[in-house]
Amino acid sequence: MLITFVMGFSSGLPLLLTISVLQIWMRQEGVDLSTIGLMALVGLPYTLKFVWAPVLDRYVLPFLGRRRGWLALIQVLLGCAIASIGLSDPISSPVTIALLAVLVTFFSASQDIVIDAYRREHLAENELGMGSSLYVYGYRTGMLLASGGGLILADSLGFPAVFMLMGLCMGIGLLTTFLAPEPDTPENLPTTLKAAVIEPFKEYFTRDSAWTILLFILLYKLGDTLASAMTSPFYVDMGFSSTEIGVTVKLFGFWATLIGAFLGGALILKLGIYRALWFFGLLQMLSTAGFAVLAEVGYHLNMLALVIGFENLTSGMGTAAYMAFMAALTDKRFTATQYALLTSLMGIPRTLISAPSGYLAEYLGWTEFFILCTLIALPGLWLLRNFAQWGTKKHTALEDSNTTLTQSTEPKA
Template sequence: MNKQGWGAALKAVVSGRMLVALMMGFASGLPLLLTGSTMQAWLKESGVDLAMIGAAAMIGLPYTLKFLWAPLFDRYTIPLFGRRRGWLALSQLALVLALLGLSMSDPASSLWGVAAAALLVTFFSASQDIVIDAYRRESLSDQELGLGSAMFVNGYRVGMLLAGGGGLILADLLTFPKMYQLMALFMGLCILVTLFSPEPREAAGSPRTLREAVVEPFLEFFKRPEAITILAFILLYKLGDTLASAINVPFYLDLGFSKSEIGAIAKLFGFWATLIGGTLGGIWILRIGLYRSLWLFGFLQMASTFGFVLLAQVGYNLPMLTGVIAVENFTGGLGTAAFVGFMGAMTDRRFTATQYALLSSLMGVPRVILSTPTGWMAGEMGWTMFFFLCTVLAIPGLLMIRRFRGWERHA
């Protein structure tokens, strides 16, 4: 990873490729909370118990299993729009329809109907993510990956902000079904970004048969001596931060905060902290390199998770909530920028969609599978001990960074 001066780094921020990364990040981030914390608030308001709300994290299973169908996106090309843009436009159109279907369901009368509609949303959202990740890796140079990942994270967080904080406020002003219909409209506008973005050049040696698309990416990756270490690191690096975030909306509601307060303070106030964190994260990666960035940003993430412990002790306090969430958003932008850049650098350009899907699927394990019992854990342990455990779980991932000390010299 080349280290650049501040002037060159700032110039790179405003390039066209970074703008596309930003907008595609928005498209990727928008659906996530619509089947996550925003839906948790909808379920809680409809009288669903906390254990079932926690178990609803299994709806996100497609984010973990997306590597299973990712080879299709490496092998086949949609006519007219190209291999990446064609699949992306198709996934986004299906996602719009799935969101409209979710808006027509009702947790009070048919929880399984909500689950089925939400599962379609996560499936098409995961499919969109496969292609967006491949597009970003193929359209950026190795030196631009860190900054491009930061711009992607910024857009991603903006999409999450709209669906999370904005979604809760809109649900208060309108209803949850009408809010989901409005989000479907925003998702439809993302298709225009796809259609007007340039198609990246296909790498030499890309798979020409389905067998090559399915088998070769895994053979290439698992022949590497460091393959298992890479997978373990991806699983552990954001484990504590992810588990803490999985059930935070019910936590805020239990402390007495209203949906509007959560939307305005927990989400909207953290907006600028997120953008600053993501942008500075990308620039710092260019300046100090990926290895040191992973250390620094990972430690700051752990510190921000401990902030939830303090909030649990203080209770209902708007300034305290504002400070905790601002720090969490800032460090989240930093850590995710380095983490996403690391995963992109670990992929072979010939099999971008499949290998990145494999790595990012493992990244989603804490959010989907390991987050499933978080509601039960918080109920049994209490919020203070639960968030303290999440803080401690950040340590193994930090210790593993030492295994990549020599990585940048060979990147």
């Protein structure tokens, strides 16, 4: 579980550097909202990572093993790419900044592929729920270090120094990769690249309800993700300084994340995957609506703390259930490829759908924008009705959910 936590930290650290921190740097330098919104496209590798995931399933580097070899190489390249952003300027070199941000997201997405596969292969079936919770715990800690700590340091050190420092922080994950054990290698692995590409998709899409599950994964966190794409410039427009945003995220967001991670793992075991997804999804809607309230209230530090704290709490809980659900669906022979396929859909709202978020915010205004984001969450919850048989018995361990989810049974309303 400690390895799972630290690997989650390494996955979460790069994400907000190319979204939140870079957005605030650009906004403070005078870049317009439309351009900032389009920067969401640099996250495209998170959506397309299933394309090169078969390579990581099929080939083994000549050091550290099937999973750790790739992970060590990727983490070195990722740390260098993050530090390189600090050597550029968002005003005089916007193209360079964008290209470096794409490199960061490419290596970050590649790291996620290997870490997700490692977690699925390293943990037992009944450990996936708590393992996903600890992964989210670490993931959110990495995000908070990058956003909260990074923004606080930016006021004194400047954004270039922050990016260089965060590049060095990837060394924590690299050290963990060297010390962690290599998971057991599953039997009947693909022996050719063609098999590594075809077999994972063939195995998944021959299941009943395969397409419905993919649509659910796409829509479940759509509203929450669309709102998150614009929260950083929103805070700036409300008049909050980098230090105020950073301190609030660090103090209230961090502790809310700890509570959310714990509650998420515990409630998944208690309620089962179906009821947990319902409950957490409704809470995510409420947290998105909180931003609309803050837009009406305006500059108010206590309200900012409440909104950020509740958003971190509900997002952590929802992501824990979401990721446990996807992990339970994968076949261990093709873990990297199948998990990459599922999490790629999870990344679509953050990239393609979030790209016009700046235009929406400018056209609608902040209050109406966040109300729209709240309502967009409804289709994902509506799709949960198609999987009502998951809640016909109270699951007490995730292996029950795993058995239910991977059976070829037609979902019923």
